[in-house]
Amino acid sequence: MASRAEVTLPAGRIGVVRRAAGTIAVVGNPNCGKSSLFNHLTGMSQRTANYPGVTVERRMGRATVGETAVDLIDLPGTYSLSPGSMDERIAVGVLFGRVPGTPKPDAILAVVDSTRLYQGLFLVQQLVELGRPVVIALTMSDAAERDGLKIDIPRLAHLLGDVPVFPVVATTGRGVKKLAESFAGLLDTKPPGSISAWPELQRAVDELEPMLGPKAAGFERAEIERFIVEGETVPETFSAPVLPPEAEAPLESVRERLFGDEPPFAVEARQRYRWAREVLAEVQTTSSVVSRRSAALIHWINQPWPSTVLFVLTMAVVFQAVFAWATPFMDLIDAGMGAAGAATAAILPDGLLASFVADGIIAGVGSVIIFLPQILILFLFIILMEDTGYLARAAFLVDRAMRSIGLSGQSVIPLLSSFACAVPSIMATRVIPNRRDRIATIMASPFMTCSARLPVYALLIAAFVPSREFLIFNLQGAVLFGLYVIGIVGGVATALVLKHSALRGAAPPFILALPEFRLPNLRTVALKLLDRVRIFLRRAGTVIFVVAVIVWALAYFPRSDAVEADRVAARAQAAVTLEGAELETAFETIDNEAAAAHLAQSWLGRAGQWVEPVFEPLGWDWRVSAAVIAGFPAREVVVAVLGTIYAVGGEADEASLAERLTSATWPDGRTVFTLPMVLGLLVFYAWCLQCAATLAVIRRETNSWRWPVFAWAYMTVLGYTAALLIYQIGSA
Amino acid sequence: MRIDAVDSSDPVVQRLMVLGLVEQAEISFLRASHGGDPLEFRIFGTAISLRRDHASRFAVSRLATDGEPR
Numbered sequence: 001m002a003s004r005a006e007v008t009l010p011a012g013r014i015g016v017v018r019r020a021a022g023t024i025a026v027v028g029n030p031n032c033g034k035s036s037l038f039n040h041l042t043g044m045s046q047r048t049a050n051y052p053g054v055t056v057e058r059r060m061g062r063a064t065v066g067e068t069a070v071d072l073i074d075l076p077g078t079y080s081l082s083p084g085s086m087d088e089r090i091a092v093g094v095l096f097g098r099v100p101g102t103p104k105p106d107a108i109l110a111v112v113d114s115t116r117l118y119q120g121l122f123l124v125q126q127l128v129e130l131g132r133p134v135v136i137a138l139t140m141s142d143a144a145e146r147d148g149l150k151i152d153i154p155r156l157a158h159l160l161g162d163v164p165v166f167p168v169v170a171t172t173g174r175g176v177k178k179l180a181e182s183f184a185g186l187l188d189t190k191p192p193g194s195i196s197a198w199p200e201l202q203r204a205v206d207e208l209e210p211m212l213g214p215k216a217a218g219f220e221r222a223e224i225e226r227f228i229v230e231g232e233t234v235p236e237t238f239s240a241p242v243l244p245p246e247a248e249a250p251l252e253s254v255r256e257r258l259f260g261d262e263p264p265f266a267v268e269a270r271q272r273y274r275w276a277r278e279v280l281a282e283v284q285t286t287s288s289v290v291s292r293r294s295a296a297l298i299h300w301i302n303q304p305w306p307s308t309v310l311f312v313l314t315m316a317v318v319f320q321a322v323f324a325w326a327t328p329f330m331d332l333i334d335a336g337m338g339a340a341g342a343a344t345a346a347i348l349p350d351g352l353l354a355s356f357v358a359d360g361i362i363a364g365v366g367s368v369i370i371f372l373p374q375i376l377i378l379f380l381f382i383i384l385m386e387d388t389g390y391l392a393r394a395a396f397l398v399d400r401a402m403r404s405i406g407l408s409g410q411s412v413i414p415l416l417s418s419f420a421c422a423v424p425s426i427m428a429t430r431v432i433p434n435r436r437d438r439i440a441t442i443m444a445s446p447f448m449t450c451s452a453r454l455p456v457y458a459l460l461i462a463a464f465v466p467s468r469e470f471l472i473f474n475l476q477g478a479v480l481f482g483l484y485v486i487g488i489v490g491g492v493a494t495a496l497v498l499k500h501s502a503l504r505g506a507a508p509p510f511i512l513a514l515p516e517f518r519l520p521n522l523r524t525v526a527l528k529l530l531d532r533v534r535i536f537l538r539r540a541g542t543v544i545f546v547v548a549v550i551v552w553a554l555a556y557f558p559r560s561d562a563v564e565a566d567r568v569a570a571r572a573q574a575a576v577t578l579e580g581a582e583l584e585t586a587f588e589t590i591d592n593e594a595a596a597a598h599l600a601q602s603w604l605g606r607a608g609q610w611v612e613p614v615f616e617p618l619g620w621d622w623r624v625s626a627a628v629i630a631g632f633p634a635r636e637v638v639v640a641v642l643g644t645i646y647a648v649g650g651e652a653d654e655a656s657l658a659e660r661l662t663s664a665t666w667p668d669g670r671t672v673f674t675l676p677m678v679l680g681l682l683v684f685y686a687w688c689l690q691c692a693a694t695l696a697v698i699r700r701e702t703n704s705w706r707w708p709v710f711a712w713a714y715m716t717v718l719g720y721t722a723a724l725l726i727y728q729i730g731s732a
Numbered sequence: 733m734r735i736d737a738v739d740s741s742d743p744v745v746q747r748l749m750v751l752g753l754v755e756q757a758e759i760s761f762l763r764a765s766h767g768g769d770p771l772e773f774r775i776f777g778t779a780i781s782l783r784r785d786h787a788s789r790f791a792v793s794r795l796a797t798d799g800e801p802r
Contacts, residue, residue, distance in 0.1 A: 079750055079751055080750045082750065084747055084750075115777045116776070116777050117776070117777075118775070118776035118777065118778070119751060119752050119776075119778060122750070147777075149777075262740065263740050263741065263743075263746050265743075265746040265747075265749065265750060266738070266740035266745075266746050266754075268750075269746070269749035269750050269752075269754050270749070270754050270755060273749075274754075277756070277757070280776070302762075302763065302772075303763060304763070304764070304765055304766050308766070396765055396770060396772065396781045397765055397766070399765065399769075399770050399781075399783075400765060400766060400769050400770070401766075513751070513778055513779065513780055513781075514772060514779035514780065514781055515779075516779070
């Protein structure tokens with residue numbers, strides 16, 4: 001059996017690059033343990049990319065057994081070969097070899113959850129009918145034993161057309177070696193014999209084969225089956241031949257005969273599940289269910305109220321973790337970047353290069369990796385919730401409440417986590433299967449008050465909102481709370497409006513298989529986590545870094561020699577009259593003023609002056625405008641820019657900056673920071689999308705520039721309008 | 733309980749049939765979420781969550797074994 005591999009890959013000729021003997025597609029229902037099995041088979045050799053044009057992930061890896069190597073393609077989980085979602089469309093397209101850039105699989109590894117054999121058998125029938133060699137991995141064989149399920153494996157193998165069946169435990173790896181050893185021979189085996197699940201369909205295919213078959217129009221039998229059931233051609237994105245026009249009439253008459261007035265999917269389901277029930281009755285025996293204490297506990301905890309308490313507790317822990325546990329790491333990164341910047345300044349002479357390395361490169365890298373603690377922590381929780389099966393439970397619990405705001409149960413975790421940071425939360429929207437719901441959630445996420453808004457809020461509230469007590473409420477606290485509410489209102493309203501306009505459509509089916517509780521596999525969790533980080537660094541990280549460097553350049557160029565000459569002269573003069581600590585203070589003041597003057601005549605400062613007319617109706621002078629522009633790539637830099645622009649230094653403490661802001665005036669002497677102006681500015685911050693990282697991630701997750709551009713323009717207009725109204729009405 | 737008839741006109745119901753909710757299949761009701769929606773059923777070892785309006789497309793009859801655990 002394994003002879004072919006030995007012949008084509010003699011030991012002496014195996015060089016650095018070993019060619020794979022063939023490609024095997026790994027197919028199975030969602031949550032059947034397919035990914036764990038894939039991880040076990042391929043280990044670190046796997047790589048993840050995206051299928052061209054869609055956000056569906058493409059995972060490939062190599063399994064090496066003895067001297068044979070085979071490439072495995074892990075397909076998205078699917079219940080049938082009738083594509084309902086984008087994931088399923090891709091799975092089907094790959095199986096038929098219609099997805100550009102992905103080889104057509106030579107054989108199929110069908111992964112079937114032994115505790116859910118019923119649904120597995122539906123897909124297996126369709127896979128066997130592909131007419132390619134098939135091997136079946138029966139996963140969760142330990143859980144089946146525990147539940148008192150006995151499966152007659154030889155009988156099952158026979159009923160499926162004599163395909164090899166291997167019981168495995170994907171999480172521990174039991175039985176995986178034997179399965180892998182079958183791969184070499186698999187590529188040489190004959191396709192399984194036909195199974196008589198639905199003979200009428202097979203006869204219909206026989207009829208159409210002369211017109212559509214491989215020799216005529218280039219379709220395989222299984223593909224002709226899909227034509228009959230679905231009555232439509234494969235999507236244009238796939239490289240498939242077109243249906244010849246002369247085949248249309250015979251196809252219609254076959255469909256008419258098979259289905260009559262009934263929906264074809266319904267007929268197919270009835271036919272195939274009737275067969276599945278017959279097989280199940282023959283191969284599966286259930287011993288009287290042992291009443292286990294853990295099963296009783298799980299049943300109780302899934303009741304609405306205990307489940308609600310558990311949900312609130314879980315969310316509190318996740319929220320706390322993303323917010324608080326990440327902080328020390330973020331501070332550490334911040335400090336590390338600061339130290340690296342200072343070290344550069346010490347080594348390199350003052351000037352362009354030092355500023356480029358310290359404020360451009362190092363700060364740019366810092367602005368990317370600062371997100372990693374939050375991403376790692378949030379995704380650790382999400383992956384754990386996914387792999388234990390809890391995510392589906394949580395969605396079940398809150399579905400009704402989330403539907404009232406136009407979203408679905410699966411949106412709850414991404415939305416809650418966006419209170420910490422929208423970047424990991426938008427990445428987490430992958431758990432939402434419905435595309436419209438997913439986009440609506442992505443659009444609502446940036447409205448939630450993220451941790452980067454807090455420094456701006458804290459500065460402005462502390463400086464301009466009087467700390468007055470009303471009963472038990474402090475006015476400052478109430479304003480902060482109000483800003484959170486404004487964010488939530490903006491997000492919910494956006495989701496509702498979108499779901500009633502651009503994202504209108506039939507209510508998503510919410511077909512949700514609720515997986516049994518199970519312990520996660522640490523290896524799988526670690527691999528998934530690593531994957532998220534890699535994707536973030538590669539896809540979003542580059543954009544964030546480039547934007548950070550651009551902002552540095554805008555704030556640095558053009559350099560004014562006059563300002564620099566003034567600074568040198570002022571320092572020299574100070575050195576004559578002052579000494580000791582006084583001199584240090586004077587130097588600092590001179591440097592801060594020079595930095596402010598540099599910034600004022602930089603492109604950024606000029607942009608602030610240039611757009612001042614646009615923002616003047618909001619009560620902002622050019623300094624505030626420049627700080628806001630600088631904050632578009634990352635809102636948290638606003639505090640530092642205000643510090644520089646008001647000549648108290650970028651690292652100034654909040655109190656001295658607040659004091660300086662309070663005394664800022666327009667050229668005619670009016671105060672800049674009036675209460676209506678500050679309130680408007682706060683609401684602007686609550687609603688405006690000032691975060692390049694969020695835009696980069698929206699781009700990456702929606703796979704188009706349309707949504708990030710829309711989100712940015714929409715939120716900017718919304719923030720501007722709100723600030724305008726508040727200032728104008730408040731100042732009237 | 734056992735499914736006796738399915739109103740299969742709705743595409744969502746057709747998707748549910750692909751999950752095995754077809755005539756003659758035995759299912760059991762497990763629980764409802766807050767406010768009675770969505771509902772959770774078990775079909776041959778798989779727990780499936782359905783919204784109430786979709787569940788109403790399935791006509792079921794009681795079996796003697798109903799009410800037993802699982």
